Amino acid sequence: MAGGAGSLLPAQATAVSPGANSRPNIVYLHSHDSGRYLRPYGPAVPTPNLQRLAGEGILFRQAFSGAPTCSPSRAALLTGQSAHASGMLGLAHRGFSLNDYNQHMIHTLHAAGYRSVLAGIQHVADKPEKIGYKELLRPASMRAADVAPAAEQFLSRTGSGPFFLDVGFFETHREYPQPTAADAALWFCRVPRPAHRTLNLCSFHQKTVAAL
Numbered sequence: 290m291a292g293g294a295g296s297l298l299p300a301q302a303t304a305v306s307p308g309a310n311s312r313p314n315i316v317y318l319h320s321h322d323s324g325r326y327l328r329p330y331g332p333a334v335p336t337p338n339l340q341r342l343a344g345e346g347i348l349f350r351q352a353f354s355g356a357p358t359c360s361p362s363r364a365a366l367l368t369g370q371s372a373h374a375s376g377m378l379g380l381a382h383r384g385f386s387l388n389d390y391n392q393h394m395i396h397t398l399h400a401a402g403y404r405s406v407l408a409g410i411q412h413v414a415d416k417p418e419k420i421g422y423k424e425l426l427r428p429a430s431m432r433a434a435d436v437a438p439a440a441e442q443f444l445s446r447t448g449s450g451p452f453f454l455d456v457g458f459f460e461t462h463r464e465y466p467q468p469t470a471a472d473a474a475l476w477f478c479r480v481p482r483p484a485h486r487t488l489n490l491c492s493f494h495q496k497t498v499a500a501l
Contacts, residue, residue, distance in 0.1 A: 312402070312451040316440075319366075319455075321359070321410070321462030360385060363413050368392045381415050390420055398453050399423075406443060409436035410457035422455070431459040 326332045329343035330350070355365025356372045364370070364377035364387060372378050376388035387393065393413070395405040399421075407422040410431040414420050426443060428435040440456045 314451050315453045317453065317455050320458040320460055323461050360412050367394050367413060377413070381412050386414060390414065393420055395453060396421060402451065404450070404452040405455070406452060407455045408440040408443065408457070410459050411455065431457065433458045433460055
């Protein structure tokens with residue numbers, strides 16, 4: 290499943306339409322398989338930049354994934370539709386796709402005068418060209434070390450707005466990078482523990498069966 294965060298930046302002047310100066314630029318940040326095991330949600334995993342973003346914005350503590358796998362959950366975020374409605378029932382690289390890529394939110398933004406830019410991974414289509422972004426940055430890899438500088442370079446050179454910048458990181462999906470000496474201080478992190486609600490559910494089920 291994908292974890293996502295958004296940021297709004299002031300739009301530059303544009304001749305798209307009257308009032309366009311007041312439209313915010315949108316930076317959409319997302320990563321593979323991050324879940325809630327990040328510092329903004331409590332666990333002591335040091336993510337200082339995400340913590341700062343959460344502190345300066347809004348942190349949703351009762352948000353739920355639209356689907357239990359990668360491409361369907363991403364599609365739910367970007368279309369506002371469930372998997373069975375959008376057609377994205379499985380992974381994009383396994384042959385699944387949206388019924389219509391005009392369902393993707395960038396096409397709504399295009400109609401409102403936005404420019405769409407993709408930096409990094411997306412996994413809503415087997416090829417990013419299918420989605421319809423106006424610009425593909427094509428970093429050397431989908432990992433943060435390459436994607437982040439590409440996105441930063443775009444932000445430093447962007448002219449007229451408004452824009453929607455999609456910044457996707459491969460992390461924290463496996464395969465994981467080899468640890469270094471600098472990572473030693475992070476090895477104390479606890480693994481996720483099973484939810485105790487499972488036992489409660491079993492107890493409830495037994496009582497229900499006994500009552501029938």
